[in-house]
Amino acid sequence: MTTIAIVGTGLMGTSLALAIKSSNLKVDIVGTDYDSVARSGAQKSGAFKKVESRLSNAIRGADVVVFATPIQAMREMMESAANDFEEGCVVTDVGSSKKVVLQWAEEVLPKHVSFVGGHPMAGKELSGPKNADGTMFKGKAYCIVPSVNAERAAVSSVTTIAEAIGAKPFFIGVDEHDSFVAAVSHLPFMMSVALMGTASKSANWDDIAQLASSGFSDLSRLAAGDPVMHRDICVTNPEPIVAWMDSYIRELYELRNMLAKEGGPDPDALHEVFEEAMNARARWKAGILTKIDRVTSDIPSFAESMGEVFMGRRGMEAQKKFFGRLKDDPANKAKKK
Incomplete structure (x- = not known):
């Protein structure tokens, strides 16, 4: 056998x-x-x-x-x-x-x-x-x-x-794998770590923590991952992770600038960004952009x-x-x- x-x-x-x-x-x-x-x-x-x-x-x-x-x-x-x-x-x-x-x-x-x-x-x-x-x-x-x-x-x-x-x-291919996985697996972990650090390092964390609910729990979940595993991922795949982190920072900074706009945020512009993200996620969850499901019996x-x-x-x-x-x-x- x-x-x-x-x-x-x-x-x-x-x-x-x-x-x-x-x-x-x-x-x-x-x-x-x-x-x-x-x-x-x-x-x-x-x-x-x-x-x-x-x-x-x-x-x-x-x-x-x-x-x-x-x-x-x-x-x-x-x-x-x-x-x-x-x-x-x-x-x-x-x-x-x-x-x-x-x-x-x-x-x-x-x-x-x-x-x-x-x-x-x-x-x-x-x-x-x-x-x-x-x-x-x-x-x-x-x-x-x-x-x-x-x-x-x-x-x-x-x-x-x-x-x-x-x-x-x-x-x-190996290069595509390490880049694509950095985007959908390694970057989310780093985001989760950053969120947990941002909130927990606040002088008011004891009070803030009492207000944290499902949204914070969902987004910080990955920070509970095995430190050894994630350490090894970062040590062995740093360049793609950094590249995607840079893209994320740019995206986040654009959102930051929308909120900090002189005269106040543009409600229509914000709505458009949020709706675009909502629709992109809906398409992904529905498998519309996924080819590996398209197999008949x-x-x-x-x-x-x-x-x-x-x-x-x-x-x-x-x-x-x-x-x-x-x-x-x-x-x-x-x-x-």
Whole structure:
């Protein structure tokens, strides 16, 4: 049976394990983490067949290895595991920055493995395996950023996992990924941190806090995120984050100038800006600008179509054997009768 090893059993690693376990992939899932508390929580989640204390024990024999550690720890983990990867192993990650991770993979990983960068656009402000949620990936984009030397079958394997957990595979270049994600994920966190800092550093915060309600809670929620994870994101993806922060500051300053206009704000101009933002958000929530939802039931799945482009139908049959038979495969059920 195919074995998937997940390195890092925190929120993302354990959530991914739960999602895979409840999917139609028939695989064994092994976890490992340097933190004994994370290992214990992962074991209690029931998502893993076993949780190893040693990295090498988890890696050896694995067909797929997923790095779900903080980004800054990935290079060290890759180096430590370099001699333990099986021939033809598919290696991937779930990190929020892709350029540095792909660079590390190129420099550190052995040539007999294929690295395919991955980033599910899902998460929580909470951390740890106790907060894991196997449903968090459903309907979310799953960015797939193959390395230059990745085998086509490896790309298809990661795509299959993404689809199996209910996510929507989204192929994207490394530079585009790091810029676009900075806009919709990293910038909102920085905004949340700035808002929390602006309000809480006020001399009147004790009184202000008593008035803060749902709006403030919604906008400051991300500031409750894992400091280690966000530190690593900022350290590994600073340029795109700064660029989007500059754009946001310009936008905010334009709003500031509208309010500070001599003679008072122009009500019509303000209404137009607010209505434009409201409509833009409504279009986004309605998926009007999203293409990945426009799939009909008679069109092959993303994994199937990409797999057939890369490997042909025979290659896809081999790929299905690689991941084991689907639990609900009629042919498989017939054999059991």
